[in-house]
Amino acid sequence: MEQIKLSNEVSISRLVHGVWRMTEWNMQPKDTVQLVEQCLELGIDTFDHADIYGDYQCEKMFGKAMELAPELNDKIKIVTKCGIQLVSQKRPKNYIKHYDTSFEHIVWSAENSLKMLKRSNVDVLLIHRPDPYINPEEVAKAFNKLKEEGKVKAFGVSNFLPAQFKALQAHLDFPLVTNQIEVSVAAHQEFENGNIDFCQENGLRPMAWSPLAGGAIFTAQTHRFITLKNVLHRISDHMGVPIDQVMYAWLLQHPVGLIPVVGSGKIKRIKSAVAALDVKLSRQQWFDIWVASRGEGVA
Amino acid sequence: MEQIKLSNEVSISRLVHGVWRMTEWNMQPKDTVQLVEQCLELGIDTFDHADIYGDYQCEKMFGKAMELAPELNDKIKIVTKCGIQLVSQKRPKNYIKHYDTSFEHIVWSAENSLKMLKRSNVDVLLIHRPDPYINPEEVAKAFNKLKEEGKVKAFGVSNFLPAQFKALQAHLDFPLVTNQIEVSVAAHQEFENGNIDFCQENGLRPMAWSPLAGGAIFTAQTHRFITLKNVLHRISDHMGVPIDQVMYAWLLQHPVGLIPVVGSGKIKRIKSAVAALDVKLSRQQWFDIWVASRGEGVA
Amino acid sequence: MEQIKLSNEVSISRLVHGVWRMTEWNMQPKDTVQLVEQCLELGIDTFDHADIYGDYQCEKMFGKAMELAPELNDKIKIVTKCGIQLVSQKRPKNYIKHYDTSFEHIVWSAENSLKMLKRSNVDVLLIHRPDPYINPEEVAKAFNKLKEEGKVKAFGVSNFLPAQFKALQAHLDFPLVTNQIEVSVAAHQEFENGNIDFCQENGLRPMAWSPLAGGAIFTAQTHRFITLKNVLHRISDHMGVPIDQVMYAWLLQHPVGLIPVVGSGKIKRIKSAVAALDVKLSRQQWFDIWVASRGEGVA
Numbered sequence: 001m002e003q004i005k006l007s008n009e010v011s012i013s014r015l016v017h018g019v020w021r022m023t024e025w026n027m028q029p030k031d032t033v034q035l036v037e038q039c040l041e042l043g044i045d046t047f048d049h050a051d052i053y054g055d056y057q058c059e060k061m062f063g064k065a066m067e068l069a070p071e072l073n074d075k076i077k078i079v080t081k082c083g084i085q086l087v088s089q090k091r092p093k094n095y096i097k098h099y100d101t102s103f104e105h106i107v108w109s110a111e112n113s114l115k116m117l118k119r120s121n122v123d124v125l126l127i128h129r130p131d132p133y134i135n136p137e138e139v140a141k142a143f144n145k146l147k148e149e150g151k152v153k154a155f156g157v158s159n160f161l162p163a164q165f166k167a168l169q170a171h172l173d174f175p176l177v178t179n180q181i182e183v184s185v186a187a188h189q190e191f192e193n194g195n196i197d198f199c200q201e202n203g204l205r206p207m208a209w210s211p212l213a214g215g216a217i218f219t220a221q222t223h224r225f226i227t228l229k230n231v232l233h234r235i236s237d238h239m240g241v242p243i244d245q246v247m248y249a250w251l252l253q254h255p256v257g258l259i260p261v262v263g264s265g266k267i268k269r270i271k272s273a274v275a276a277l278d279v280k281l282s283r284q285q286w287f288d289i290w291v292a293s294r295g296e297g298v299a
Numbered sequence: 300m301e302q303i304k305l306s307n308e309v310s311i312s313r314l315v316h317g318v319w320r321m322t323e324w325n326m327q328p329k330d331t332v333q334l335v336e337q338c339l340e341l342g343i344d345t346f347d348h349a350d351i352y353g354d355y356q357c358e359k360m361f362g363k364a365m366e367l368a369p370e371l372n373d374k375i376k377i378v379t380k381c382g383i384q385l386v387s388q389k390r391p392k393n394y395i396k397h398y399d400t401s402f403e404h405i406v407w408s409a410e411n412s413l414k415m416l417k418r419s420n421v422d423v424l425l426i427h428r429p430d431p432y433i434n435p436e437e438v439a440k441a442f443n444k445l446k447e448e449g450k451v452k453a454f455g456v457s458n459f460l461p462a463q464f465k466a467l468q469a470h471l472d473f474p475l476v477t478n479q480i481e482v483s484v485a486a487h488q489e490f491e492n493g494n495i496d497f498c499q500e501n502g503l504r505p506m507a508w509s510p511l512a513g514g515a516i517f518t519a520q521t522h523r524f525i526t527l528k529n530v531l532h533r534i535s536d537h538m539g540v541p542i543d544q545v546m547y548a549w550l551l552q553h554p555v556g557l558i559p560v561v562g563s564g565k566i567k568r569i570k571s572a573v574a575a576l577d578v579k580l581s582r583q584q585w586f587d588i589w590v591a592s593r594g595e596g597v598a
Numbered sequence: 599m600e601q602i603k604l605s606n607e608v609s610i611s612r613l614v615h616g617v618w619r620m621t622e623w624n625m626q627p628k629d630t631v632q633l634v635e636q637c638l639e640l641g642i643d644t645f646d647h648a649d650i651y652g653d654y655q656c657e658k659m660f661g662k663a664m665e666l667a668p669e670l671n672d673k674i675k676i677v678t679k680c681g682i683q684l685v686s687q688k689r690p691k692n693y694i695k696h697y698d699t700s701f702e703h704i705v706w707s708a709e710n711s712l713k714m715l716k717r718s719n720v721d722v723l724l725i726h727r728p729d730p731y732i733n734p735e736e737v738a739k740a741f742n743k744l745k746e747e748g749k750v751k752a753f754g755v756s757n758f759l760p761a762q763f764k765a766l767q768a769h770l771d772f773p774l775v776t777n778q779i780e781v782s783v784a785a786h787q788e789f790e791n792g793n794i795d796f797c798q799e800n801g802l803r804p805m806a807w808s809p810l811a812g813g814a815i816f817t818a819q820t821h822r823f824i825t826l827k828n829v830l831h832r833i834s835d836h837m838g839v840p841i842d843q844v845m846y847a848w849l850l851q852h853p854v855g856l857i858p859v860v861g862s863g864k865i866k867r868i869k870s871a872v873a874a875l876d877v878k879l880s881r882q883q884w885f886d887i888w889v890a891s892r893g894e895g896v897a
Contacts (some may be wrong), residue, residue, distance in 0.1 A: 071493035084896075095673035097895055098885035130787045133884055135853035136798055159897070162462065163760065170799045191431045200435055201469045255434035275817055287397035288433055297396055298383075299428055299458070417653055461761065490730045496761035500768045550887035554733035585731055596695055597682075598727055598757070 001043025001274070004205055004259060006177035009153040010123045012046040012077050014252075015273055016207065018261035019047060022061055023054035025265035032065035036072055038267045042274050048180075048207070048261045050081035050128055051109050056090040059116035062213070066118050073119055079180075079207075080117070081128040081158060082109035099131035106142035110152055125152040126180055130164040136171035143172060156180065158209075162198040179206050183258055185228060185247050186213035188293050199256050211260035212247055224295045231292040241279050244269070248276035250289050300342025300573070303504055303558060308452040311345035313551075314572055315506060317560035318346060321335040322353035324564035329366035335371055337566045341573050347479075347506070348416070349380035349427055350408050353581055355389040357531045358415035365417050366479040372418055378479075378506075379416070380457060398430035399486035405441035409451055424451040425479055429463040431574050435470035442471060455479065457508075461497040478505050482557055484527060485512035485548050487592050493522045498555050510559035511546050523594045534584050540575075543568070547575035549588050585587035599641025599872070602803055602857060604775035608721045608750040610644040610675050612850075613871055614805065616859035621652035623863035629840075630663035634670055636865045640872050646805070646859045647715070648679035648726055649707050649864055654688040657714035665685055671717055677778075677805075678715070679726040679756060680707035697729035702776060704740035708750055723750040724778055728762040734769035741770060754778065755887050756807075760796040777804050781856055783826060783845050784811035786891050797854050809858035810842055822893045829890040833883050839874075842867070846874030848887050 002014040017039050026075045027035070039045070048061050059080065066073055083101050089096050093173070110125055125146065127139065146152040157165060158180035169176055179199065181190045187210065190196050199206050217225050217232070236243040262273045281289075291297050301313040316338050338344070348358050358379065365372055382400050386393050409424055424445065426438065445451040446563070454471070456464060457479035473533055478498065480489045486509065489495050498505050516524050516531070534553045535542040550557045580588075590596050600612040615637050625633070637643070647657050657678065664671055681699050685692050706721055725737065729854045744750040753770070755763060756778035767774055777784065777797065779788045785808065788794050797804050815823050815830070834841040849856045879887075889895050 048493075094882070096882050096886050096889065098882055099896060100881055102881070119741075132794075132888060133852065133881065134787075134798075138853075159458050161795075163792035163799070167795040167798040176464065194460075194462035196431075197460075197466040200433075200466040201462070254432065255437075283399055283401070284393070284397055288395050290431060291395065298398060487730075493759075493761035495730075496759075496765040499732075499765040500761070553731065554736075582698055582700070582731065583692070583694050583696055585695050589730060590694065592698075597697060 002279070004257070006124065006205065007175070010077070010177065012079070012123065012259070013044050014259065014277065015044050016046040016048050016259055017044050017270065018209070018218045018263040019049055019058050019062060020053050020126040020209075020261075020263050022265065023059045027061075027265060029061075029065040029068050032062060033069045033072070035267065036065070036069075036076060039270065040072075040075055042271065044078040044262070044270065045075060045122070045276070046079060046081045047071060049113070049179050050084075050126075051113055052081075052084050052128070055086065055088050059113055063116050063118040068214065070118075075083045077123040078118060078119065078299045079118060079124040079126065079151045080110075080122050081126040082106055083128040083131060099129055099133065101127055101131040101134045101139050103142045106139060107145060108228070110142075110146050114151060114233060121151050121153060123152075124156055124177060126156045126158045126178070127160070127168070128158050130157070130160045132137050134168070139168060140171040140173075147174075155282050157235065162194045165198065176204075178259075179204065180209055180261070181206050182210050183208040183214040185232065185250050185289050185293050186217050186225065188290070192260065196256050205257050205259060207262045208251055208258045209263075211251055211262070212244055224293075226287070227295070228292040231288050233290065235281070235285050241275075243271055244272050245276040245279050246289075248273050248283070249279035249281050253281060253286070300576070303556070305423065305455075305504065306453045306474070311422065311475065311558070312343050313376070313558065313576065314343050315345040315347050315378065315558055315560045316343050316569065317508070317562040318348055318357050319352050319508075319560075319562050321357045326360075326564060328367050329361075329462045331361060332368045332371070334564065334566065335364070335368075335375060338569065339371070339374055341570065343385070343561070343569065343573070344374060345376040345378060347378045348412070349383075349425075350412055351380075351383050351385050351427070354385065354387050354476040358412055362415050369417075371422050375588065376422040377416060377418065378423040378425065379409075379412045379421050380425040381405055381412070382427040382430060398432065399426055400426055400430040400433045400436040400438050402441045403515035405438065406444060409441075409445050413450060420452060422451075423453050423455055423476060425455045425477070426459070426467070427457050428542070429456070429459045433467070435467045436500075438467060439470040439472075446473075461493045463507070464497065475503075477558075479502065479508055479560070480505050481509050482507040482550060483510050483512040484531065484549050484588050484592050485516050485524065487589070495553075495555050499581060504556050504558060507550055507557045507559045508562075510550055510561070511543055518566040523592075527588070527591040530587050534580070534587065538578065538580075540578050541571055543571055544575040544578050545570050545580070548580050549585060551575060552585070554582060599875070602855070604803065605723065605752045605773070608675070608775065610677070610721065610857070611642050612857065612875065613642050614646050614677065614857055614859045615642050616807070616861040616866065617647055617656050617660060618651050618807075618859075620656045620863065625663075625863060625873040626660075627659075627663035627666050629736055630660060631667045631670070631864065633865065634663070634667075634674060637868065638670075639671055640869065642860070642868065642872070643673060644675040644721070645678045647711070648682075648724075649711055650679075650682050650684055650726070653684065653686050657711055661714050661716040668716075675721040676715060676717065677722040677724065678708075678711045678720050679724040680704055680711070681726045681729060697727055697731065699725055699729040699732045699737050701736040701740045704737060705743060708740075708744050712749060719751060721750075722740065722752050722754055722775060723808050724754045724756045724776070725758070725766070726756050727750070728755070728758045731806075732766070734766045737766060738769040738771075745772075760792045763796065776857075777802065778807055778810050778859070779804050781849060782809050782811040783807040783830065783887050783891050784815050784823065784850050786888070790810050791894050792821075794854050803855050803857060806849055806856045806858045807861075810845055825893070826887070826890040833879070837877065837879075839877050842870050843874040843877050844879070844887075846871050847877035848884060849881050850874060851879060851884070861893060
């Protein structure tokens with residue numbers, strides 16, 4: 001599988017595995033080790049975390065598994081995130097969900113992620129959400145410290161708009177390497193809020209979270225989603241490939257070079273995502289989905 | 300009439316003639332020749348085309364006329380466009396209206412325009428609509444080839460937002476020379492989406508399509524358009540000039556330097572547009588129209 | 599009180615006094631002198647005007663007071679504005695409220711402000727509103743003339759969006775020093791339209807007008823404002839400081855460095871604003887207000 005060079009220090013696989021829902025997968029540590037090994041065999045060497053996933057438990061679960069097979073730590077790359085403060089028994093001081101991008105919290109959170117993950121470093125640390133109370137100079141100071149100490153190799157953001165990206169970038173000595181945004185056949189807002197354009201302007205590779213729309217297309221009963229589902233089924237039938245591969249292919253072949261975060265604990269589903277790398281939609285098929293997704297034809 | 304320098308290679312007249320509706324004008328080739336000659340006498344030497352106008356027929360009709368008077372080809376400038384794929388008997392492979400800004404399509408479409416127009420080059424080629432599936436590197440490759448081969452002198456876009464403009468510009472070795480946008484007393488969105496600001500920031504001269512709002516003001520029955528029509532009539536009466544000249548003057552005197560595309564086949568209407576170059580609205584008259592158009596006073 | 603350096607020529611106090619409603623304060627010139635002296639004692643040395651405040655009367659009233667104590671003129675800094683043309687008995691030629699950012703009007707208006715204020719210069723001149731009919735080159739010419747003649751030390755804007763700011767800045771030889779925008783616990787749009795981000799990107803210090811929301815929170819009966827008022831009261835009670843200080847603190851401690859324009863004629867209220875410089879909200883308190891203001895939790 002292709003490696004995507006995000007910076008001189010960091011390359012990640014064309015598909016990334018996401019552990020967002022790991023706590024729902026009922027896995028023992030040895031099962032997680034097996035999943036990681038199977039991903040590696042497929043060429044997926046990058047795992048997407050966040051401090052808050054699984055109510056602050058996913059990094060810890062993953063780290064416990066890695067203790068069983070510590071040699072894997074040198075073969076995998078880790079993306080993790082910080083900046084959201086949940087109301088949680090794990091964070092008893094929090095009485096309102098908020099963001100914290102202070103120097104102290106970023107450093108503490110990154111170091112805590114290393115502790116949970118049982119690693120000496122992570123490859124990429126993302127600010128999870130744009131913080132209306134952000135102090136870009138403080139974030140820069142925290143990033144510099146973590147980089148100098150070898151704890152984080154590269155930095156990025158998630159769910160930022162271009163103006164927010166530029167405000168932070170202006171205070172950094174090195175380029176942010178990605179913006180992890182929500183993109184799927186059901187979520188086209190990033191094409192319209194300037195983020196995809198901004199990535200293309202600046203040669204930035206976005207990651208795509210919820211690339212299958214969390215299954216919403218298959219359960220929702222709106223006119224838009226029913227139409228979209230029908231178009232996807234038609235293309236799936238026509239090409240003889242499963243519908244999830246059509247959805248991944250729609251993302252994978254976009255020229256901006258979206259890196260989907262595959263959020264499944266089932267190796268069968270992950271293999272299907274990998275197979276989607278070989279599915280090529282025609283331009284008209286791509287637009288057929290685009291038009292159904294937006295609910296109106298192109299102008 | 301003033302010439303507007305778009306680049307070192309291309310200047311166009313302050314008013315441009317647009318053939319969008321040419322197929323509705325019931326003109327014989329000799330009539331078209333006469334119209335072109337009359338435009339040239341008025342100083343209008345630039346003609347705005349697109350591959351798709353008249354269901355892919357306008358360029359061909361225009362080219363046939365030019366065969367009757369080939370010497371005119373050296374006196375006129377041509378703007379044309381590419382990138383929209385219509386569902387049309389002329390394009391039997393298209394089953395859904397879509398955009399195509401691939402290297403292959405841009406080159407093929409531009410070369411086909413030359414064939415239809417019976418010309419060896421056009422002055423400006425525009426990407427007709429922002430393409431959500433654009434690959435700016437491919438567009439750059441196509442533009443470079445067409446420029447090097449002398450087939451297109453300069454390039455621009457149409458209906459792009461600033462973020463889309465910047466994404467494409469970042470991949471080009473030469474500046475895009477214009478953005479052809481919809482602006483009229485009835486269509487003020489470009490003042491509010493950042494496009495006029497962006498043109499002023501970058502010294503870019505926008506072209507204005509549908510500068511008379513396609514007559515909508517005179518047929519629509521909305522409160523906003525009735526109010527706007529009344530304001531236009533009041534100013535028209537006060538100044539003793541026809542209402543279309545008030546509408547053109549409102550565009551022509553804006554400091555951004557809008558270049559209206561005059562889309563009429565009737566020389567009388569074209570002469571009226573030219574006469575509007577001498578109409579000067581006061582600042583309060585300009586705002587009177589602005590306020591009526593937006594339906595609310597300034598803050 | 600801290601001085602904020604806006605340019606090599608101009609520094610202003612961390613809090614600015616605003617005379618917007620001066621005509622409602624029923625002050626004699628000697629009362630105004632006293633208010634200015636009391637502000638200076640508190641460290642507030644900057645007074646925010648506009649040509650139009652009080653239907654073109656505030657500058658004049660202020661100037662008359664300063665004639666009683668001309669020595670104060672060297673101790674205070676003046677921000678004033680131009681560019682709005684009101685329908686007013688004072689401006690009999692105006693039949694529609696409009697903007698005028700022509701060379702002639704900017705120069706005339708600034709010189710007229712000096713005449714009204716009985717001063718030889720002002721520290722900062724702002725374009726009061728973004729003008730859809732702006733000619734940035736003309737504005738630049740006017741700014742250059744006023745600067746060269748020593749009549750205005752620095753220039754800025756008010757209520758501009760980033761695209762509008764950049765369009766003007768591109769034509770100036772010196773940086774605009776501020777954007778005076780509406781920000782308060784009840785007016786969070788500037789966090790969402792890119793302006794706060796743009797200021798952080800460019801190290802620009804915004805001024806905040808209507809920092810107490812003009813009292814709207816205390817009179818309006820909307821669900822959002824009732825919720826917001828309750829949160830403010832809760833925090834006020836918890837911290838043992840008046841509610842207006844909570845509202846000022848929310849602005850003052852934001853990392854972008856907002857400079858509130860304190861628009862009261864009562865020294866007691868002004869002193870309370872100054873006291874807010876010592877109030878420190880926790881990050882969760884800041885978000886508690888943010889969430890109540892927006893009517894939804896953070897994502």
